[in-house]
Amino acid sequence: MLTINQLNVTLDTLTLAKDMSFSLQPGKVNVIIGPNGTGKSTLLKTLFGDIKAKSGDIRFFDQALSTKQLSAWRTLFGYMPQDIRLDVELSVLEVVLLGQLDALSLRLDDALIEQALSALDKIGLLHLANRSVNKLSGGQCQMILFAQALMRNPKILMLDEPVSALDLHFQHVLLDHLDEQTKQQGWVTLMVLHDLNLAAQYADNLLVLKGGQLVESGHPKEILTPELIKNVYGVQAEISKDSHGLPFVRTIRRNRAEANALPDNKVTQSAKGIANAI
């Protein structure tokens, strides 16, 4: 269990986590959602020990995060940062192998190569193994980096917007595999997503962040409401249930939403205002 207690993080004058407390269970997919610049990536970096918290306590079962034992702490993690550029003259296989950095020696072990290849195979990218990563698309790079994070045999897997460059097919390949493995291996999985419907489909536990605070958490079925979305994103939404009983979010264009909400004369006024501005 990954436990965060009374966490406070500030960068310069910006508060990115304020008295944040929550705990994450093994074998569950935890999804963080929230507006831009609200501290989602910062939270992941803090858990990884890359950003130092001002105060608070982070522990995995009875092992606490401390700057003295950072490298031991980091062996617990598979961590996939947001940046997916891979501008380097290496083969896909070599990049995936780097996930097992500590096990690599000057002569590559057949067993390790097989492990890397099977990681690629599981996400349907075995055919890319010997290609140079320089020549791959952004989405392909993202999948490769996912395979690299899996190679680390993590206890805690953190993914920062892992599907940002993926097409529909690979979004589901990645998330299905992630969900399956999380349950099978008992990982604590924590990822940032922007797509609320993907979040609703895959989250066992949804963490909603705003202004460095945890405003709501729980199963998407229970917490995803139009009021929450309005409060967090300032966007109107309609929520229905899909055939599996999960919430389905449909957001409404802001200008239409305003038109619905405002009396007619105010609409014409704002229309005039726009006309004048033009």
Place this chain on the structure above:
Amino acid sequence: MQSSGLLSDAISNQRRSEQRRWFVMSILFVVLITSFILDVATGPSLLNVKEVANALLHLIGFDTPVDPTTEVIVTNLRLPIAIMAVIVGGVLGVGGAEMQTLLNNPMASPYTLGMAAAAGFGAAMTLYVGSLGLNANVAVPLGAFVCCMLAAAFLFALATMQHISSGQLILAGIALLFLFQSLLSLVQFISSPELSQQILFWLFGSLSKASWSNLLIVGSVTLVCMIFLMKDAWKLTALRLGEERAKSLGVNVSRLRLKTLFIVALMTATVTSFVGIIGFIGIVAPNIAKILVGEDQRFFIPLSFLIGAFLLSSASVLSKVIVPGALFPIGIVTAIIGVPFFFWLILGKRR
């Protein structure tokens, strides 16, 4: 079934690509040996290549017939210079390779970051101030070494600061280059014409001061540094994926950066203090290596060494044969053969 076929294909492809890279390295090794033998053979008295090869074989324990005069020339005069060319070229190549890796920029090298200029200033200062009671053959390299390490220390201090990007480090290095060049010009400006001439000659770079005792120092420093670098080969490869990603893979990036910077500075300072300023190899060699074997540092580091060694060794041959009987300063020759290479490289990279 199909996927297991693909799996074994992928393994054998990986092994083949490793074999190909070993093959490239062995070709480079053979080319280097050839240029090394030519380097020993050329000089004021032109020796027969076959005799030189025999003398070298004799030296490493084979029972080959050797002419005593040839043996003396080879062992006492030519061999130290030729070995020095190989080691210095290799060190400059590896130094450039690791600077480019650390700073994620193909233009980085100890030369462009001002380390060589600092060494030049150090040597000039020692020549100007006097050797303070030390033998000039010791004092000048020592001055160069100290100054070079000081410049490197400044870069370390920057590198340990939080949130400093590699771009900022490069800018700082280039600023150092200009600073030390100006200081060097200042020393030359205020010194007498004879001294100025002496300084200029040191700056050109020359292998002619190579001796077995110098070689022992340079060789052992290089060997130790290379072992440390090769131990970190995979971590350095991980660093090429970007600092944040390397961190996510468990690399202690700031420690690796400092350690590697120190190793590079130590190697560069050592060779520069003995042979003077030799430009371009640090930029050209790693870029060629990258094209040939990619950036898997297990191959990239040794190949950068081999290519750097070959470039300097062949430059040493050229410096002796351009004008028969006269020795061209090798620093000049490397830049002249380095420039066409560099253009080829830049233009070849166009997509």
